[in-house]
Amino acid sequence: MKIAVTGATGHLGxxxxxxxxxxxDTKDxxxxxxxxxxxxxxxxxxxxxxxxxxxxxxSLEKAFVGIDTLxxxxxxxxxxxxxxxELENVLAAVKKNEIKNLVAMSFIADQEDNPFVISPFYGYLPRRLAGTDLNYAIAKNSLYADPLVPYLPELIERKGLIYPVGKQAMSFITLEDSAEAMATMALNEDVLKSRRTYLLTQSRSYTMPELGKIMTKxxxxxxxxxxxSVEEFGKIYAAEGDGAELASMYKGGAMGYLHGLSDDxxxxxxxxxxxMEHFLTRSYHE
Structure with missing residues (x-):
């Protein structure tokens, strides 16, 4: 059985x-x-x-030849x-090559009234897959914890987190844990046949004061x-190219849409x- 992974040189893939x-075996x-x-x-x-x-x-149709699970x-x-x-092209190529199994990456911000700019796609994905005859499992990631590590020097300088989420909590998962879960899903026949979504989170979520205390320690x-404010956050990080987009995500966070928990x-x-504390302690080097 051959398993193919897209984005294989990226942080998650x-x-x-x-x-x-x-x-x-690597050959598979x-x-x-x-x-x-x-x-x-x-x-x-x-x-x-x-x-x-x-x-x-x-290009997808050619690359997917001989693949059993994507x-x-x-x-x-x-x-x-x-x-x-992109998704429609993937599914067309999957169908042409008669691939039976799919593990798809998703994100926690998929609510129908979530203002995050890419939320419509995350709502579309499970509904689109439900209309296929594929065996599939969706890995719905919470926020990645990894970007917090390079962000720490800035937070130290600011003496605080500035996410515009108010009193709402947010849930996280490390890239390493997300990847392990997705690899496990791809190799588990029962999971692939489940045609369901698995929410990947740490065992607890954090309000920003709680997260700040861990970072302080x-x-x-x-x-x-x-x-x-959401607007100010977007302006602060506009130079990085995705300030407005991230601001829209945290606007959803302020509505309570980034705090789901699961033992999946x-x-x-x-x-x-x-x-979180173990991850930051292991990863942070002053």
Whole structure:
């Protein structure tokens, strides 16, 4: 059985590949990438590399030949139109190659009235898959904890978190745990046949004062909570190219839409997800 992973050189996809390598022979894994020049490590590890372009259905149809299970890690774009087109191209190529199994990445912000700009896609994904005859499982990730680590120096300087979510809590998962769960899903026949969504979170969520206390303990610097408005947040990070988009996500967070909790990770993997304090302590180096 061959399992293919899209985005195999990315932050999540590369970790999914690594977890699959622990469980099955490398020859049974296909790394789907946008540019082979970025896949040197995977090539050196002996993986089969195939290039894809999500916006060109023909490239997907060619790359999916001989695949039994596809792990679909979506591209990083805030364009709903592009994401939907990408998904439709993926499903068309899956159908042409008679692939039976699909693991799809999703995100917790999928509520019908969530203002996050890409939320419509996350609402579309499960409904679209429900209309297929695929065996599938959807990995609905909570917020990734990993970006908090490089963010810590800025938070130390600011002396506080500034996310505009008020008193609402937010849920997190590490990229490593998300990848382990997705690799496990791809190898579990019962999970693939479940045609359901699995919410991946740590065992608890955090209000911003609670998260700040953990960060204070880990860094030794006082990190409180000094929220700015949604508009101000967007302006602060506009230069990074996604300030408005992230601001819309946290606007949904202020509505209570980023705090869901689940024990799905433990049921899938047989162990608890890494806790926030442990992750930050392990990852932070002053």
């Amino acid at each position: 590369s970790r999914v590949v690594a977890h699959l390598q622990k469980k099955i 894994i296909v790394a789907l990438v946008h540019n082979k020049n970025h896949a040197t490590t995977l090539i050196n590890e002996g993986l089969e590399i195939r290039e894809i372009d999500f916006q060109k259905r023909e 792990v679909y890690v979506a591209s990083k774009t805030y364009s709903v139109f592009d994401r939907v087109g 880990v860094t030794g610097h006082e990190i409180g909570y000094h929220p700015v 990770f433990a049921h899938l993997t047989g162990h608890e997800p890494e806790a």
